[in-house]
Every structure is written in structure tokens, then in C-alpha cells.
Amino acid sequence: MSINFQDRVVIVTGAGSGLGRQHALSFAARGAKVVVNDFGGNRDGTGGSSEAALAVVEEIRKSGGIAIANGANVTDVLEVKALVEQTVGEFGRVDVLVNNAGILRDKSFSKLELQDFAAVVNVHLQGSVNCTKAVWDIMRKQEYGRIVMTASAAGLYGNFGQANYGAAKAAVIGLMNVLHQEGFKSNIRINTVAPMATTRMTEDLLPPAAKQALVPERVTPAVLFLSSEDAPSKMILSAGGGAFAAAAVMETAPVYIPDTDLSPEYIAQQIGKIADWTTAVRYENADQEIKRFLELVLSAR
Known part of the structure; x- marks a missing residue:
């Protein structure tokens, strides 16, 4: 089986660097028309510049691919709407959305300011909601869509100092679970990748050997698989360093306790x-x- 994206239109958010950049390059290499979205902010979400997205577009075009840049902030509904309008205006449709944009503001919960909690949730969760909502009816009408959420081990299992990040990453899995049911009849398949990779968000947290092993190129094949025509739906795929595992929410068999013993x-x-x-x-x-x-x-x- 050969997976290609010839004539498919793909939006990748947060595609100016790290994982998003690699996703965009790889989609383009397999024939996709790619919209490289990046707000151009710092790791904590402050600032903003179009340079990173434009640089990725230039890389794609030099390799013979087709791409355009977009600087929408995924937390801004009007900017996201304009992103999708630009995509449809340029390419006529949207086939794949990869919700990759993210920020970090790590602190232990006792030191975490509520505005920093809200900011992280707003990008990871609400940003994914905004972008998904903007393409949803388009995908329903064309009866084709592939959406990839980006979660994390912090959301699946917890990680010290990342209450905001972990909460947002767990929430996108809940979002996937519901949208899988609502979109499946319209041939919209929605999955989640939980990556482990060396990016600007993680580079100061990893030892040298891990940095060399956990390059984004070893995660992106999972995203392309989850975005493909024959993709599954409602799958959580952990990926890092060339290793892959499926994750799932599971529940034990219920045990009944009669009222006489209920305590x-x-x-x-x-x-x-x-x-x-x-x-x-x-x-x-x-x-x-x-x-x-x-x-x-x-x-x-």
C-alpha cells in the first residue's frame, strides 16, 4: 500500500518549526497542497511573526511542491475563519487538518497563575476546536475529511509541572471521541497523535542522546498514516524516535454491590x-x- 496525498489540500497549524514543519514538508513531498499556518510566536505564545511560515513555504516550493503561508492565531475565531477561506479560495477544498499548534508555560500547580493555565488551554484545546469547527461543514459537504489532534503523554499519564498542558492534551482526546461519532457518517475520520520529539518546546528538557533520537522526522509518518485515505478513526497513536504504540481509554468489568453492603x-x-x-x-x-x-x-x- 502506497500512501500519497496527490491533489489533497492539507492545513497544518503551528507549521513554522518543529513537528509542524516536518509534517508540512512530508505532506508536500507526497503531493499535497499545503497551507503552512504559524502565528510565529515564542514558545510561551508571546510575540508573532510570519517569517517561520514563509521559510517553510519556500522550502516546499524549492522542492517542487505547492504551499502557501498563513499567520492566523488559532485562538482567534475570525483569523481562523480567514485561514480556511484563504485555503478554499486558493485550492477549492480542505481534505486534511492537523491541529499541531501549541505553547508551553510550565510551572508547578502551586506557582501556576490562572492566566497561564487559560493561555495554554486556549491554544491547545480551543485552538483545535476553532480550526476543526472552521473546516467541519466543508468536510461534511464534500463527504471527506481527515483530522489529526495532537495530544501528549502529559495528558495521557501526567507530568509534573504541566497541569495546564496536560489538561488541554487530555481534553483533545475527549473532543476526538465525540467528533468521531458525529463525523464518521460523512467520511470524516479523526485521530490523535501523542508525539515525543525534540522541538523548541522540549529541547531544554531532554538529555543529548534523547535529542538525537527523538527528531520530528521519526514522528511525522504516524501523522501521515492517520491522515491517509484508509486511516482508522478514533485512534490514539503514541510516536517517538521511530517507536509507535496505540493508547486507549479502558474500563474494567463493573462489579455490582447490593444495597445491604453498599458503603x-x-x-x-x-x-x-x-x-x-x-x-x-x-x-x-x-x-x-x-x-x-x-x-x-x-x-x-
């Missing part, structure tokens, strides 16, 4: 059985979990 003490006695991960399953949607609980409860009562 926190009895739950404590039964917690080993309740948390028996050998019984764990994945639910395709919330209804499946509710149905399972109700069947158990109603049959037991």
Missing part, C-alpha cells in the same frame, strides 16, 4: 476485584458503558 468500606474490600484489569474492555461510545451498567444493575436487582 465505602465495602468498596475498599472489593477494590481488588473492581480494579481487575484483566477484565478491561474498550467502549466505542458512552451508550455501551451505560448499557453494560444497566444490564448488570437491573439483572442483579
Whole structure:
């Protein structure tokens, strides 16, 4: 199977450097018409410049590819709307959206200012919402769309000093879960990549050996797979250094406790059985979990 994006139109946010830049270059190398979006801000989201996006566009064009630059701030709904209007005006459609833009403002929770929490959530979560909303009806009408969210191990498992970042990254997984259900009938497939890579956001956190191993080029193939015509939907794919793993939210089999025993003490006695991960399953949607609980409860009562 050969994956290509010939005549596909791809928007990559935060594509001026790091992972986004590599995603844009790789889509273009496989035939896509690429919109290189980058606000051009600093790692913490301050500032702004179009130079980074224009430089990536120039790289693509020198290699024979097709690309345009856009400087929209993903937190600004009007700028995002203009981004999508520019894309459709130039290329006629939008086939793929990669929500990659992000910032960091790391501090332990006791020292974290609420405005820094809001700023990070606004870029990672609300920015993904804004961009996805702007392309959603276009993808529905053309009955084709591929959307990739960007999560993180911090959101899946937690990381000290990243309450804002971890909360936002966990939230985009919840967003994916719902949009998968709403978009699947219109051939919109939506997935999440959880990358481990050396970028300007992580370079001062990694030892030298890890920096050399975790280059963005070893993550991008996962994004291209999740954006392809035959992509799955609702997949979380962790990727770093050329290693890949699927992640999932799972739940153990429910254990019924009758009213005669229902107490926190009895739950404590039964917690080993309740948390028996050998019984764990994945639910395709919330209804499946509710149905399972109700069947158990109603049959037991």
C-alpha cells in the first residue's frame, strides 16, 4: 500500500518549526497542497511573526511542491475563519487538518497563575476546536475529511509541572471521541497523535542522546498514516524516535454491590476485584458503558 496525498489540500497549524514543519514538508513531498499556518510566536505564545511560515513555504516550493503561508492565531475565531477561506479560495477544498499548534508555560500547580493555565488551554484545546469547527461543514459537504489532534503523554499519564498542558492534551482526546461519532457518517475520520520529539518546546528538557533520537522526522509518518485515505478513526497513536504504540481509554468489568453492603468500606474490600484489569474492555461510545451498567444493575436487582 502506497500512501500519497496527490491533489489533497492539507492545513497544518503551528507549521513554522518543529513537528509542524516536518509534517508540512512530508505532506508536500507526497503531493499535497499545503497551507503552512504559524502565528510565529515564542514558545510561551508571546510575540508573532510570519517569517517561520514563509521559510517553510519556500522550502516546499524549492522542492517542487505547492504551499502557501498563513499567520492566523488559532485562538482567534475570525483569523481562523480567514485561514480556511484563504485555503478554499486558493485550492477549492480542505481534505486534511492537523491541529499541531501549541505553547508551553510550565510551572508547578502551586506557582501556576490562572492566566497561564487559560493561555495554554486556549491554544491547545480551543485552538483545535476553532480550526476543526472552521473546516467541519466543508468536510461534511464534500463527504471527506481527515483530522489529526495532537495530544501528549502529559495528558495521557501526567507530568509534573504541566497541569495546564496536560489538561488541554487530555481534553483533545475527549473532543476526538465525540467528533468521531458525529463525523464518521460523512467520511470524516479523526485521530490523535501523542508525539515525543525534540522541538523548541522540549529541547531544554531532554538529555543529548534523547535529542538525537527523538527528531520530528521519526514522528511525522504516524501523522501521515492517520491522515491517509484508509486511516482508522478514533485512534490514539503514541510516536517517538521511530517507536509507535496505540493508547486507549479502558474500563474494567463493573462489579455490582447490593444495597445491604453498599458503603465505602465495602468498596475498599472489593477494590481488588473492581480494579481487575484483566477484565478491561474498550467502549466505542458512552451508550455501551451505560448499557453494560444497566444490564448488570437491573439483572442483579
